[in-house]
Amino acid sequence: MAGYGQFCPVAKAMEVLDERWTLLVVRELMLGSSRFNELRRGNPKMSPTLLSKRLRTLERAGIVRRTGDEGHARYALTAAGEELRPVVEALGTWGTRWVGGLGEADLDPHLLLWDMRRTIDVGAWPRERTVLAIVLTDVSSRASRWWIVVRDGQVEVCDYDPGFDTAAVLTTPLRTLTGLWRGDVSWAGSLRSGAVVVDGPVDARRQVPRWLGQGMFAGVPRPVDGAAAVGA
Numbered sequence: 001m002a003g004y005g006q007f008c009p010v011a012k013a014m015e016v017l018d019e020r021w022t023l024l025v026v027r028e029l030m031l032g033s034s035r036f037n038e039l040r041r042g043n044p045k046m047s048p049t050l051l052s053k054r055l056r057t058l059e060r061a062g063i064v065r066r067t068g069d070e071g072h073a074r075y076a077l078t079a080a081g082e083e084l085r086p087v088v089e090a091l092g093t094w095g096t097r098w099v100g101g102l103g104e105a106d107l108d109p110h111l112l113l114w115d116m117r118r119t120i121d122v123g124a125w126p127r128e129r130t131v132l133a134i135v136l137t138d139v140s141s142r143a144s145r146w147w148i149v150v151r152d153g154q155v156e157v158c159d160y161d162p163g164f165d166t167a168a169v170l171t172t173p174l175r176t177l178t179g180l181w182r183g184d185v186s187w188a189g190s191l192r193s194g195a196v197v198v199d200g201p202v203d204a205r206r207q208v209p210r211w212l213g214q215g216m217f218a219g220v221p222r223p224v225d226g227a228a229a230v231g232a
Contacts, residue, residue, distance in 0.1 A: 016061045017084075021046050025054050026081065027088050029064065032118055034074045041114050096182070096220040107174050109136055109143045110159075112181060115215060116148070117157045124210045125150040126167075132211060133166045138173040150211075168200030168208050183218025 004011040017023055021043060028042035039051060055075060058064035063081040068074050077084075113134075129151035136144045147158040147166070156162075172180075176195045179185045187209040190196040198205045 016057075016063070019054065019057070021050065022054055022058070023084075023088060023091070025051065025058065026063070026077070026084055029075060029077050029081065030085055030088060034076060036073065036075075039075070042111070044108065044111055092217045093220050096217040097222060102175070102178065107178055109139055109146065109174055112174070112178055113146050113148075113157045116181065116212065117155050119213075119216060120148070120150070120155050120211070121213055122150055122153050122155060124207075124213070129164060130211075131162065131164045131166045132208065133169040134177070135169060135171040136174045136177065137171060138175060148212075166200070168198055168204040170196065170198050170208060170212075172196040181215045181218065183214050183220065187214075 003015050006012070017026075024043050024046075025039060028039050031042070033039050033042055036048075036051070036055075039055075040046065040048065043051065055064060055066070058081070059066055061080075062078055063084070065076050065078050066073050067076070129149065131150075132148045134146040134148065136146070143159065145159070145161075147160075147162050149156040149158065149162055149164065170177075172190070172195060176185070176190060180187065180190055180196065185195070187196070191198070191209075198208050200208075
């Protein structure tokens with residue numbers, strides 16, 4: 001991209017970082033993605049060609065390091081890339097607090113379950129293999145049923161029945177589950193209102209909120225009443 005022609009360090013930083021998708025690629029690397037396909041799963045609307053281009057740009061800028069041969073490459077943040085962590089976290093906090101409202105285009109079951117997979121606290125789950133089924137009531141049948149399998153400290157997300165007994169079944173609209181994950185609504189309120197329904201043995205039903213938890217920005221305080229969100 002063309003430079004800003006300014007000596008200001010903010011301008012020089014933005015010459016590297018303000019291309020579309022760049023910081024979202026950095027976000028994925030911060031969250032543990034290291035392979036090309038993992039980076040694509042975290043940014044499913046980004047084309048492979050564009051992802052390759054952004055990775056090359058980040059490599060040249062000294063933000064990303066690539067190891068391995070073509071087809072088996074791994075990507076990791078350099079020390080310079082790691083210094084962007086508080087920047088990305090601050091953007092997430094600001095976006096949670098001040099940019100409200102989700103359009104239909106923002107709701108993606110594949111992306112939501114991918115984010116859950118990598119941030120679920122496996123320590124809250126039983127030691128033996130445990131399966132939670134999720135039924136999304138407001139999406140097409142092809143993407144409406146999901147299974148989260150936790151065993152041996154590993155999390156697997158399936159869009160097909162893995163064939164194991166389920167500990168519980170959670171039924172809710174995708175919009176509600178997304179809002180719950182973001183912290184827009186609470187587990188207690190969603191269960192009380194019936195927006196989220198959990199079926200199964202009593203012990204498992206009680207544990208599901210602990211098993212799933214909420215996303216990394218869910219705890220960010222929202223504006224007090226009367227403070228308008230950006231764009232409102």
